[in-house]
Amino acid sequence: MNAPSPEVPRNVVRVDLLAIAELVQPGTRVLDVGCGDGELLTLLEATRGVDGRGIEISQKGVNECVARGLSVIQGDADTDLVDYPDDAFDFVILSQTLQATRRPRHVVEQMLRIGQKAIVSFPNFGHWRIRGLISLTGRMPVTGNLPYSWYDTPNIHFCTIRDFVVLCDEVHAHIEKGIALNGNGQRIGLNAPWWFWNLFGQQAVFLLSR
Amino acid sequence: MATHSDMAAAPALPALRENDRLNQADHPSSPFVRFGPDEALLLDSGHRLDHLQIAYQTYGTLNADKSNAILVCHALTGDQHVASTHPVTGKPGWWSDMVGSGKPIDTDRYFVICVNVLGGCMGTTGPASTDPQTGEAYALNLPVITVRDMVRAQAKLLDRLGIETLFSVAGGSMGGMQVLQWAATYPDRVFSALPIAAAARHSSQNIAFHEVGRQAVMADPEWRGGRYLREGTSPKKGLAVARMAAHITYLSDDALHRKFGRNLQDRDKPTFGFDADFQIESYLRHQGMTFVDRFDANSYLYLTRAMDYFDLAADFDGRLASAFKGTRTRFCVVSFTSDWLFPTVENKAVVRALNAAAASVSFVEIETDRGHDAFLLDEPELYGTIRGFLSSAAHARGIG
Numbered sequence: 001m002n003a004p005s006p007e008v009p010r011n012v013v014r015v016d017l018l019a020i021a022e023l024v025q026p027g028t029r030v031l032d033v034g035c036g037d038g039e040l041l042t043l044l045e046a047t048r049g050v051d052g053r054g055i056e057i058s059q060k061g062v063n064e065c066v067a068r069g070l071s072v073i074q075g076d077a078d079t080d081l082v083d084y085p086d087d088a089f090d091f092v093i094l095s096q097t098l099q100a101t102r103r104p105r106h107v108v109e110q111m112l113r114i115g116q117k118a119i120v121s122f123p124n125f126g127h128w129r130i131r132g133l134i135s136l137t138g139r140m141p142v143t144g145n146l147p148y149s150w151y152d153t154p155n156i157h158f159c160t161i162r163d164f165v166v167l168c169d170e171v172h173a174h175i176e177k178g179i180a181l182n183g184n185g186q187r188i189g190l191n192a193p194w195w196f197w198n199l200f201g202q203q204a205v206f207l208l209s210r
Numbered sequence: 211m212a213t214h215s216d217m218a219a220a221p222a223l224p225a226l227r228e229n230d231r232l233n234q235a236d237h238p239s240s241p242f243v244r245f246g247p248d249e250a251l252l253l254d255s256g257h258r259l260d261h262l263q264i265a266y267q268t269y270g271t272l273n274a275d276k277s278n279a280i281l282v283c284h285a286l287t288g289d290q291h292v293a294s295t296h297p298v299t300g301k302p303g304w305w306s307d308m309v310g311s312g313k314p315i316d317t318d319r320y321f322v323i324c325v326n327v328l329g330g331c332m333g334t335t336g337p338a339s340t341d342p343q344t345g346e347a348y349a350l351n352l353p354v355i356t357v358r359d360m361v362r363a364q365a366k367l368l369d370r371l372g373i374e375t376l377f378s379v380a381g382g383s384m385g386g387m388q389v390l391q392w393a394a395t396y397p398d399r400v401f402s403a404l405p406i407a408a409a410a411r412h413s414s415q416n417i418a419f420h421e422v423g424r425q426a427v428m429a430d431p432e433w434r435g436g437r438y439l440r441e442g443t444s445p446k447k448g449l450a451v452a453r454m455a456a457h458i459t460y461l462s463d464d465a466l467h468r469k470f471g472r473n474l475q476d477r478d479k480p481t482f483g484f485d486a487d488f489q490i491e492s493y494l495r496h497q498g499m500t501f502v503d504r505f506d507a508n509s510y511l512y513l514t515r516a517m518d519y520f521d522l523a524a525d526f527d528g529r530l531a532s533a534f535k536g537t538r539t540r541f542c543v544v545s546f547t548s549d550w551l552f553p554t555v556e557n558k559a560v561v562r563a564l565n566a567a568a569a570s571v572s573f574v575e576i577e578t579d580r581g582h583d584a585f586l587l588d589e590p591e592l593y594g595t596i597r598g599f600l601s602s603a604a605h606a607r608g609i610g
Binding site for chain 2: 029053066067068069070072073074084088
């Protein structure tokens with residue numbers, strides 16, 4: 001997948017990756033779906049001692065991963081997750097990729113079949129800036145962080161935090177933990193209500209179980 | 211005018227070169243070892259080979275703890291001369307861009323071994339070898355061999371060389387089949403495995419193409435029921451036609467079109483005959499003719515048969531994943547987008563089985579229009595993948 005993530009500053013370790021890493025128990029088996037150049041897998045192997053695997057759609061990304069010594073398969077989250085047996089992993093991670101899948105619901109269901117737990121991070125389309133842009137300009141938002149025009153964006157299934165919570169309900173996923181990060185990468189207080197998260201969270205990270 | 215007369219009219223094969231080739235079967239110009247009846251090789255067919263010669267070639271230096279050995283497995287018509295001048299044709303080795311000092315399979319770091327396969331014709335026991343019991347070439351008296359027999363023979367050589375584990379086993383096509391067989395048969399002896407443009411079984415379509423090739427060889431009157439060496443004939447026309455047909459399967463429609471299109475060969479207009487009007491015809495005829503210079507017709511029958519019989523899952527109740535159960539080998543599977551002989555879907559079946567076995571596996575599909583042959587050609591993405599995979603495995607293995 002390796003969809004360029006619209007909301008995340010580059011050239012630093014992405015804050016959502018650090019948030020994900022904290023959710024992963026050390027020494028577990030991890031599958032990173034849409035692992036890009038292997039940044040998260042490298043982080044997880046270094047800091048959590050996981051046995052990591054990846055799936056990545058771009059040849060360039062796979063080659064970079066293989067050169068880094070990671071076990072990565074060239075493949076498509078939409079079609080290739082069915083090849084994995086049940087309970088093959090402790091954690092299946094989808095980092096900033098959900099919005100680029102053709103069948104997000106199918107992908108989340110497959111993740112929870114393959115893994116005991118699933119971790120999903122995505123940009124929140126309910127963020128106030130985006131709401132503001134749409135309501136003021138009447139057009140799909142194009143900004144420095146969202147550089148694509150609607151007709152050539154890889155991000156075909158944007159959702160809001162509220163939308164994702166509804167999806168979790170529909171696929172009977174249990175939300176063990178939810179984290180919202182604001183524009184500075186800081187966490188929004190756990191006691192904040194959903195509407196606040198949905199308005200001020202620029203991205204979200206969810207830990208799910210069956 | 212006819213194809214066959216045209217071939218006969220081609221530049222005559224120098225007699226010396228043919229003798230060179232025949233000589234290689236018993237007296238290879240590379241190192242070899244011999245095994246006698248006390249170390250007989252038991253074959254899948256139930257037969258045993260009481261006399262076995264294995265010819266091989268090495269590059270680089272084996273380190274003190276013997277942990278840096280890479281076995282390169284050659285394809286159907288390859289041989290042990292991976293990166294050195296071919297003793298018959300004088301051409302560079304078939305993977306000389308891949309194997310060597312500073313190359314992706316770096317002989318400054320690794321000790322590379324390549325073994326002429328069992329059934330081959332470059333010094334390892336095959337149908338052109340002299341049967342010590344009769345003093346004549348085995349011809350069709352050699353038992354039919356399998357990919358697993360080839361691998362068992364290679365293991366015997368490694369035992370003789372004192373190499374317990376291989377840092378890696380790498381190969382394309384039939385070489386990739388051997389890689390998979392190695393990983394399944396000797397999982398503890400294989401640290402990493404690189405099957406390229408391969409499959410866990412030979413498809414019906416591939417068996418069909420091989421059958422066409424074999425029938426072409428056997429239809430040549432000079433084949434003489436396989437006894438052509440004894441009778442002093444040579445089924446070159448049949449073998450050349452087999453090679454021509456096979457060569458088409460190694461390429462792709464796009465690559466043929468890009469390279470030859472409908473271009474005419476040294477003429478402005480069609481001759482309204484059956485001469486090689488088109489460049490593609492001329493090219494294929496050339497491929498056929500040069501092949502017979504360096505290959506034995508009966509070897510071609512035996513090796514294509516071995517590939518046809520290859521079905522790794524069949525030994526495990528049809529479950530390919532069981533072939534790799536509990537494996538600790540690190541795998542890197544490579545396929546090419548335009549390869550229709552060993553297409554991506556076949557390679558992915560291997561990846562799927564490895565996933566199901568919870569193996570460490572990487573998979574790269576390389577974008578190219580050059581078809582199956584891409585694994586032998588200058589493909590920077592292939593070089594990058596192999597270099598990266600081996601480097602990381604070397605790091606894990608503690609090889610400097």
